[in-house]
Amino acid sequence: MEILVCVKRVPDTSENEIEVNSDGTDIERDDLVYSVNEWDNYAVEEAIQIKDKVGGSVTVVTVGDEESEEVLRREMAMGADNGILLEDDAFEGSDGKGIAAILKAAVEKGNYDLILTGAQADDGAAQVGGMLAAMLDLPYASLVNFIDVSDDKKLKVGREIEGGNQEMNEIELPCVLSIQTGINEPRYVGIRGIRKVASVEIPTHGASDLGLGADAVGAGAAKVKRLDYFVPELGEGAEMLEGSTEEKVAKLIELLKAKGGIK
Amino acid sequence: MDFDLNTEQEMIRKEVRKFAEKEVAPVAMALDEQEAFSPELTKKMGDIGLFGMFVPEEYGGQELDYISYIIAVEEIARVDGSQAATIAAGNSLGIGPINYFGTKRQKEKYLPTLCTGKGLWGFGLTEPTAGSDAGASKTAAIQDGKEWVLNGSKIFITNAACELSMGVTVQAITGHKENGRPEYTCFLVEQGTPGYKALPMHGKMMWRASNTAELYFDDVRIPEENVLGKPGEGFHQMLSTLDGGRLSIAAMGLGGAQGAYEAALKYAKERVQFGKPISRFQAIAFKLADAATELECARNLLYKACWLRSKKRPFQKEAAMAKVYCSELMGRIADNAVQIHGGYGLMKEYNVERFFRDQKLLDIGEGTSEIQRLVISRYIGC
Numbered sequence: 001m002e003i004l005v006c007v008k009r010v011p012d013t014s015e016n017e018i019e020v021n022s023d024g025t026d027i028e029r030d031d032l033v034y035s036v037n038e039w040d041n042y043a044v045e046e047a048i049q050i051k052d053k054v055g056g057s058v059t060v061v062t063v064g065d066e067e068s069e070e071v072l073r074r075e076m077a078m079g080a081d082n083g084i085l086l087e088d089d090a091f092e093g094s095d096g097k098g099i100a101a102i103l104k105a106a107v108e109k110g111n112y113d114l115i116l117t118g119a120q121a122d123d124g125a126a127q128v129g130g131m132l133a134a135m136l137d138l139p140y141a142s143l144v145n146f147i148d149v150s151d152d153k154k155l156k157v158g159r160e161i162e163g164g165n166q167e168m169n170e171i172e173l174p175c176v177l178s179i180q181t182g183i184n185e186p187r188y189v190g191i192r193g194i195r196k197v198a199s200v201e202i203p204t205h206g207a208s209d210l211g212l213g214a215d216a217v218g219a220g221a222a223k224v225k226r227l228d229y230f231v232p233e234l235g236e237g238a239e240m241l242e243g244s245t246e247e248k249v250a251k252l253i254e255l256l257k258a259k260g261g262i263k
Numbered sequence: 264m265d266f267d268l269n270t271e272q273e274m275i276r277k278e279v280r281k282f283a284e285k286e287v288a289p290v291a292m293a294l295d296e297q298e299a300f301s302p303e304l305t306k307k308m309g310d311i312g313l314f315g316m317f318v319p320e321e322y323g324g325q326e327l328d329y330i331s332y333i334i335a336v337e338e339i340a341r342v343d344g345s346q347a348a349t350i351a352a353g354n355s356l357g358i359g360p361i362n363y364f365g366t367k368r369q370k371e372k373y374l375p376t377l378c379t380g381k382g383l384w385g386f387g388l389t390e391p392t393a394g395s396d397a398g399a400s401k402t403a404a405i406q407d408g409k410e411w412v413l414n415g416s417k418i419f420i421t422n423a424a425c426e427l428s429m430g431v432t433v434q435a436i437t438g439h440k441e442n443g444r445p446e447y448t449c450f451l452v453e454q455g456t457p458g459y460k461a462l463p464m465h466g467k468m469m470w471r472a473s474n475t476a477e478l479y480f481d482d483v484r485i486p487e488e489n490v491l492g493k494p495g496e497g498f499h500q501m502l503s504t505l506d507g508g509r510l511s512i513a514a515m516g517l518g519g520a521q522g523a524y525e526a527a528l529k530y531a532k533e534r535v536q537f538g539k540p541i542s543r544f545q546a547i548a549f550k551l552a553d554a555a556t557e558l559e560c561a562r563n564l565l566y567k568a569c570w571l572r573s574k575k576r577p578f579q580k581e582a583a584m585a586k587v588y589c590s591e592l593m594g595r596i597a598d599n600a601v602q603i604h605g606g607y608g609l610m611k612e613y614n615v616e617r618f619f620r621d622q623k624l625l626d627i628g629e630g631t632s633e634i635q636r637l638v639i640s641r642y643i644g645c
Contacts, residue, residue, distance in 0.1 A: 191312030
């Protein structure tokens with residue numbers, strides 16, 4: 001099975017204290033440590049596991065700049081076979097639809113049976129997977145937490161439903177799936193893997209390679225624009241419980257019962 | 264000059280750090296408290312390739328440059344000294360001598376398993392009455408036909424008496440030169456050889472989750488093919504192994520210093536006294552500024568020593584300098600980290616308490632700070 005996984009380089013929330021910058025247009029990006037988006041990492045692990053079971057190859061792709069190459073290389077050290085960097089000044093300022101349009105063009109340059117994205121990104125809006133599927137006119141399942149390859153035409157996919165419920169679907173290939181964390185246990189990147197990919201050349205495609213016009217992507221084409229970026233003011237309603245641990249626990253249980261949290 | 268690490272080294276730092284934070288950090292405190300060596304964690308470290316980092320691929324190693332190895336030790340030490348000790352001793356002292364001086368047959372027999380972390384090997388040099396004065400060692404071997412008969416004992420030997428221990432390299436007196444000085448030979452003694460006993464040592468102040476052993480050799484018969492390299496080369500092998508070992512102890516000092524510094528900085532920014540974070544008080548801020556400055560010096564010194572080694576240039580003086588400087592730096596920074604934490608820093612619940620204890624070994628193991636200064640003083644012509 002030929003699998004494409006769309007990944008994104010995001011500020012690592014476990015390594016950084018995220019702060020809004022002084023003019024409120026973005027977060028403070030100086031000295032941030034970046035990593036691959038956590039959800040995408042689960043998607044790559046799932047792709048590698050599928051490849052190990054049924055054969056084929058895994059390609060990772062990202063829309064970004066030179067720096068984004070590090071996440072492709074990292075996922076290749078983990079076990080993805082190929083990486084593709086989609087980079088062009090014309091891509092800058094794209095909204096979610098723009099990113100989906102760029103990815104669509106990249107998908108069409110290949111011959112993929114399965115396209116995976118993370119369910120969302122740490123700094124995103126969980127919109128690219130769905131839009132990409134629609135643009136490609138492919139079937140789509142979101143929040144996927146289980147995949148079983150039935151045959152080369154169909155997959156069985158499990159989806160997480162609100163309230164902890166589970167749904168099982170059959171979906172026809174080719175398709176797009178957005179992957180939820182917890183679907184697997186992503187492996188660590190080993191030193192042998194790093195050695196294999198450290199000096200591999202990663203191909204880069206720009207707007208013209210992908211046949212994209214400047215009007216379809218980038219800031220000019222964006223129809224969603226960020227107006228403000230801020231930390232909301234603390235609201236009312238927080239109540240600090242006082243007393244010993246036993247007293248606090250007793251009060252908490254009382255409150256939970258009163259508000260209907262415990263029946 | 265080029266101070267940039269290459270892509271491979273950068274990736275190794277990032278991924279080993281991630282592993283250390285996810286797998287080592289959550290268990291470090293409990294393993295220390297229980298004084299327990301963890302075979303599971305050791306195997307996990309083996310899975311990501313932390314053993315045999317500088318060993319050629321044909322023997323199951325990763326065939327990396329020495330700086331990559333040092334970075335990996337540094338990143339594990341940033342989180343926990345005990346696990347870093349398992350790695351540093353496993354590579355520099357366990358795998359190192361076999362890799363550098365072993366015969367093809369010896370390398371083929373031992374290295375592939377040792378490079379997976381499923382087996383560990385010790386390096387027996389120190390004796391109860393021979394520490395800094397390694398020449399006072401008494402363990403001796405006498406040739407008897409195609410075998411050698413070994414008698415004596417060793418102490419404070421890392422990785423030699425746990426579930427994963429496969430054996431130990433033992434330095435023994437095997438004769439005397441014309442000038443009366445003893446001649447040394449190193450032997451590879453496998454676990455389970457009759458007469459060989461390895462006992463774990465408990466009640467340690469530091470590195471409590473690392474395995475430390477006392478070794479006893481009572482008429483241990485060792486086949487000729489288990490002489491490491493050639494008879495009479497033991498002294499040179501030991502010195503060369505210790506030169507490399509110094510770099511990995513320095514890496515443990517640097518990594519531990521970095522971890523203690525980061526913990527102190529984080530705490531100082533969160534802890535509020537007199538209405539503001541204590542990091543805003545000069546008395547605290549300057550301690551942290553000094554720590555950051557010295558870390559920069561230490562890293563540059565250590566990496567330069569590794570760079571000299573990779574270029575096959577003399578690096579012994581710089582290795583001794585890096586060992587004493589990085590070890591003592593961790594002492595200063597861990598001391599200040601506890602001070603900045605105040606009363607909390609005295610509690611086991613806070614990592615700096617463990618860093619404070621773990622540091623002390625670095626002033627003593629693989630050549631005390633005094634011995635390092637002696638080495639340096641000889642190199643500068645004193």
